[in-house]
Amino acid sequence: MQPFSADETETGRKLFAAEWRFATAAGAVASLPPEAGVEIAFAGRSNVGKSSLINALTNRHALARTSNTPGRTQELIFFTGGGPLTVVDMPGYGYAAAPKAKVAEWTRLIRAYLRGRRNLARVYVLVDSRHGLKSADAEVLDLLDEAAVSYEIVLTKSDEVKADALAVTIAQVAAAVRARPAAYPDVLATSTRTDAGVGELRAAIARLLAEKA
Numbered sequence: 001m002q003p004f005s006a007d008e009t010e011t012g013r014k015l016f017a018a019e020w021r022f023a024t025a026a027g028a029v030a031s032l033p034p035e036a037g038v039e040i041a042f043a044g045r046s047n048v049g050k051s052s053l054i055n056a057l058t059n060r061h062a063l064a065r066t067s068n069t070p071g072r073t074q075e076l077i078f079f080t081g082g083g084p085l086t087v088v089d090m091p092g093y094g095y096a097a098a099p100k101a102k103v104a105e106w107t108r109l110i111r112a113y114l115r116g117r118r119n120l121a122r123v124y125v126l127v128d129s130r131h132g133l134k135s136a137d138a139e140v141l142d143l144l145d146e147a148a149v150s151y152e153i154v155l156t157k158s159d160e161v162k163a164d165a166l167a168v169t170i171a172q173v174a175a176a177v178r179a180r181p182a183a184y185p186d187v188l189a190t191s192t193r194t195d196a197g198v199g200e201l202r203a204a205i206a207r208l209l210a211e212k213a
Contacts, residue, residue: 004203008203008207008210009203011206011210012201012202013202015202015205016202017059018083020079020081022078022079023078023086024078025078026076026113032076037085037119038212039086039088039117039119039120039121040086040087040120040121040123040124041076041087041123043126044093044126044127044156045092045126045127046092049126049128049192050156051064051065052192053126053154053192056192057201058079063079064077064089074106075091075109076089076110084209085205090113091106091109093106111143114147120149121150122149123144123149123151123152124151124152124201125140125141127154127156129158129161129169129189132169133176141177145182147182148181150184151184152188153173153187153188154187154197155170155187155189156190158190159194159196160191166189188200
């Protein structure tokens, strides 16, 4: 990864220092808001820490709803900071206890969103540092490759893994996605408990916005 400059770090900080708020929710394709500006989306297995990371990024304690109940997010949730960027919280995947009909409904919505959202710049796929890539993750990566949507792996809960084990996981994940056509090659490691990597993720998003400008 090319190191982030001081300007990128500061731009990322300012970007997420705005007053982020809930914009809308979409449980069906017909409910999707009009395309505007640049969207980034966060995907991940249920209980991977997706809502916690969105809250940490935006400096809000309860912007995205966190829950001990996997699969609580059942819609695409859109957040805005009043600028050109929209953050989208996607339904968690890989929760087998959800009704099959509901899982099928989520899948249809996500497929339609990924294939048809022209202003979707990147999907950040969150992976638990303690477990690495699982089969459920691979299925989503296949879908993103098929839809030709750029995505990047972000490891969560990195504070719960020793440094040498984390380095091994980062290398393994990077190797696993290297040959995937839509994958961004860099892997970021984050922790919402210690704030490790959160500033780097903000800077990465600021760099992405600059590239799209």
